[in-house]
Amino acid sequence: MLGHDDGYFTGNQEQSNFFLENVQAVMRSFKAEVVYEDSTDAKTGEVRHFLSYKVPFKNADEEVNILVIAKDITDIKRLKIQAEFNEKRLNYVLETTQEGVWDWDINAGKVFHNQYWFTLTGLNESQSSFDDFEACILVEDRAKVQTALKNCLEGDSKYCAEFRIHRPDGQVIWVLDRGEVVERDALGKPLRMIGAAQDITQQKYDKHQIEQLAFYDPLTSLPNRRLLHQCLERTIIYNQQHHSVAAVMFLDLDNFKMLNDTQGHAFGDLLLVEVAHRLKAAIVQENTIARFGGDEFVMVINKLDLNHSAAAQQVFDIAKHVHMALSKPFFLTSNIPGVEKGIHVEHQLTASIGVVIFNGRNFTEVDELLKLADLALYRAKTEGRNQTVIFDPSMQQDLWAAQQLQNNFRKAIGQNQFELFYQPQFNDERRIIGLEALIRWPVPSPNKDLALVEYISPSDFIPMAEETGLILPLGIWVLTHACQQITSWQSHPILKDMTVSVNISAKQLWQPNFIEQVCEIVKQAGLKPAQLKLEITESVLLNDVVDTIHKLHVLKELGIHISLDDFGTGYSSLSYLKRLPVNEIKIDQSFIRDLMTDESDSIMVKAIVDLSKNFGIGVIAEGVETEEQFNQLLLFGCRQFQGYFFSKPLSLLQLKAFVGLLSA
Ligand code: C2E
Ligand code: MG
Numbered sequence: 001m002l003g004h005d006d007g008y009f010t011g012n013q014e015q016s017n018f019f020l021e022n023v024q025a026v027m028r029s030f031k032a033e034v035v036y037e038d039s040t041d042a043k044t045g046e047v048r049h050f051l052s053y054k055v056p057f058k059n060a061d062e063e064v065n066i067l068v069i070a071k072d073i074t075d076i077k078r079l080k081i082q083a084e085f086n087e088k089r090l091n092y093v094l095e096t097t098q099e100g101v102w103d104w105d106i107n108a109g110k111v112f113h114n115q116y117w118f119t120l121t122g123l124n125e126s127q128s129s130f131d132d133f134e135a136c137i138l139v140e141d142r143a144k145v146q147t148a149l150k151n152c153l154e155g156d157s158k159y160c161a162e163f164r165i166h167r168p169d170g171q172v173i174w175v176l177d178r179g180e181v182v183e184r185d186a187l188g189k190p191l192r193m194i195g196a197a198q199d200i201t202q203q204k205y206d207k208h209q210i211e212q213l214a215f216y217d218p219l220t221s222l223p224n225r226r227l228l229h230q231c232l233e234r235t236i237i238y239n240q241q242h243h244s245v246a247a248v249m250f251l252d253l254d255n256f257k258m259l260n261d262t263q264g265h266a267f268g269d270l271l272l273v274e275v276a277h278r279l280k281a282a283i284v285q286e287n288t289i290a291r292f293g294g295d296e297f298v299m300v301i302n303k304l305d306l307n308h309s310a311a312a313q314q315v316f317d318i319a320k321h322v323h324m325a326l327s328k329p330f331f332l333t334s335n336i337p338g339v340e341k342g343i344h345v346e347h348q349l350t351a352s353i354g355v356v357i358f359n360g361r362n363f364t365e366v367d368e369l370l371k372l373a374d375l376a377l378y379r380a381k382t383e384g385r386n387q388t389v390i391f392d393p394s395m396q397q398d399l400w401a402a403q404q405l406q407n408n409f410r411k412a413i414g415q416n417q418f419e420l421f422y423q424p425q426f427n428d429e430r431r432i433i434g435l436e437a438l439i440r441w442p443v444p445s446p447n448k449d450l451a452l453v454e455y456i457s458p459s460d461f462i463p464m465a466e467e468t469g470l471i472l473p474l475g476i477w478v479l480t481h482a483c484q485q486i487t488s489w490q491s492h493p494i495l496k497d498m499t500v501s502v503n504i505s506a507k508q509l510w511q512p513n514f515i516e517q518v519c520e521i522v523k524q525a526g527l528k529p530a531q532l533k534l535e536i537t538e539s540v541l542l543n544d545v546v547d548t549i550h551k552l553h554v555l556k557e558l559g560i561h562i563s564l565d566d567f568g569t570g571y572s573s574l575s576y577l578k579r580l581p582v583n584e585i586k587i588d589q590s591f592i593r594d595l596m597t598d599e600s601d602s603i604m605v606k607a608i609v610d611l612s613k614n615f616g617i618g619v620i621a622e623g624v625e626t627e628e629q630f631n632q633l634l635l636f637g638c639r640q641f642q643g644y645f646f647s648k649p650l651s652l653l654q655l656k657a658f659v660g661l662l663s664a
């Protein structure tokens with residue numbers, strides 16, 4: 001500095017003036033001072049900061065001098081500015097973040113929180129201790145949080161916990177809280193922990209909603225088919241690992257469709273919800289109950305006895321409980337808009353249950369289990385409903401046999417393997433008046449040498465044909481052949497005036513184009529409509545009654561006769577007989593069989609004959625096997641007959657021979 005003035009060091013005139021004036025002022029006041037000053041480097045133009053100690057003193061001549069010690073603090077100042085900037089930034093982040101940040105001084109037991117933490121927890125700033133925080137965690141979640149914290153404080157793991165907070169305003173929210181130990185002493189003792197809590201209530205809710213939609217039935221809130229599948233997979237694995245036994249119970253409400261059809265779907269839904277409640281109440285909690293679809297429910301019963309028959313007994317006990325729970329009447333109230341008090345319906349219900357018991361070794365596929373339980377359920381249904389059936393392997397053989405039959409039947413339709421037999425019908429003078437066409441399915445005899453043909457009885461394949469819908473093509477085949485057969489006898493003295501009765505399945509009648517089909521077939525064959533009788537059963541009433549009755553009217557108006565087959569075995573005969581446009585009723589053979597021995601059957605037959613007379617419709621007795629039966633029926637006033645007493649169903653050849661005999 002020697003030999004230079006202030007201006008030499010700083011290119012800035014203002015600064016050099018300040019330095020001079022400041023030094024002079026300090027000297028004048030004769031008091032030491034600390035001065036912060038900036039100086040622009042004359043060479044580089046860089047502004048640097050100095051901390052200057054300015055100490056005035058007098059020399060030996062009593063003249064005032066000054067000692068200046070300047071320290072370049074440019075770097076320190078920069079750091080300070082940086083620190084201030086960082087602090088501001090941190091505060092900004094802390095105040096704007098949607099996370100409740102906490103900074104826990106563990107030794108002092110003090111916790112710093114940002115503003116949002118208070119917003120999140122609903123606590124106020126005087127409640128910022130760790131205890132205050134812990135107190136607002138839901139009691140049942142506290143242990144979880146404590147364990148997570150303990151693990152973090154003791155080890156190196158980070159802290160992470162999801163739990164619920166009970167806010168002072170009463171709201172319960174879900175929180176995701178995460179943090180870590182940021183400082184430990186030399187011995188590893190934690191000193192400080194920092195973390196942040198997030199409100200995840202909405203996420204939890206969304207997740208729940210999504211799960212609910214994906215895995216639960218919206219109507220009953222029970223697990224749906226998908227969740228059931230997972231649950232069964234787990235049960236199978238559990239059984240395998242623990243050598244335990246479980247059961248799948250497949251439950252189907254009996255006649256649920258009836259309630260749905262008669263009272264409407266709203267009541268059907270109400271009933272399903274109530275059934276779900278009762279089922280849940282009827283089984284213990286560790287067992288699963290799911291809605292499989294429609295009116296089908298599936299229960300998974302865990303930890304059954306290892307002994308099969310003991311397990312079966314347990315299953316029957318549970319099933320009994322379920323049957324009982326469902327047997328109490330259901331009181332359903334539907335709130336129909338506009339109807340003030342709603343509509344009340346009382347409904348009585350039964351259910352069928354199919355069960356498969358499994359141990360992790362015998363059945364290991366979910367679909368297989370469900371299929372077998374369903375098979376047992378089917379058996380429960382066919383054996384009269386309102387019961388529980390446990391699967392046994394013979395059912396599977398029956399199933400295979402049924403599938404075999406179905407395959408063969410399909411082939412038979414394709415290859416035209418069927419034949420029609422005709423069973424003659426007679427009047428009171430034992431004169432032949434008509435024929436009932438009865439389907440026959442010939443199968444080659446096992447003994448080929450004899451070239452004998454055996455027939456599969458219609459009762460063995462018609463129900464299957466109905467179930468599979470194959471009755472439709474078969475029905476058309478029968479109708480076509482029967483009509484053509486009658487017209488081909490136009491020149492035959494006896495057969496030319498025969499009526500032909502053709503059995504029509506309900507499914508056929510329900511076809512929208514049934515009338516057109518019949519008309520077309522009759523026209524093609526050139527048959528007089530009055531020569532055709534369609535035999536229907538009351539089962540035609542199980543679907544759209546109005547449409548069915550309308551169709552029968554149309555057929556009747558076309559001149560085709562309608563005969564009500566198997567009369568007396570249905571459930572609604574009398575109430576519908578009035579409305580059903582039939583020409584004739586056919587007394588079911590079960591009444592004729594015991595006509596001579598069972599008084600109630602005899603009364604019934606007489607009543608049916610009288611009834612038909614009063615209604616002005618014809619009556620025919622079928623299954624007449626003896627002369628006594630015939631005479632008794634004559635006494636009752638019956639004038640038409642069919643049965644083995646007169647003739648069995650005959651092949652074409654046999655029929656011609658039979659008619660030849662008659663005319664001879
Ligand atoms: P269904 O219409 O009531 O036919 C009468 C059944 O009783 C026939 O059995 C007949 O052979 C039998 N039967 C006749 N008289 C006597 C008798 O005196 N004693 C005894 N025990 N039985 C007698 P089938 O031919 O086995 O037919 C059984 C059922 O199969 C029929 O009952 C009918 O419902 C159905 N069916 C037969 N052919 C057809 C068809 O072409 N289409 C449809 N949809 N169903 C058919
Ligand atoms: Mg019949």
Ligand code: MG
Nearest residue numbers: 565566588622
């Ligand atoms: Mg019949």
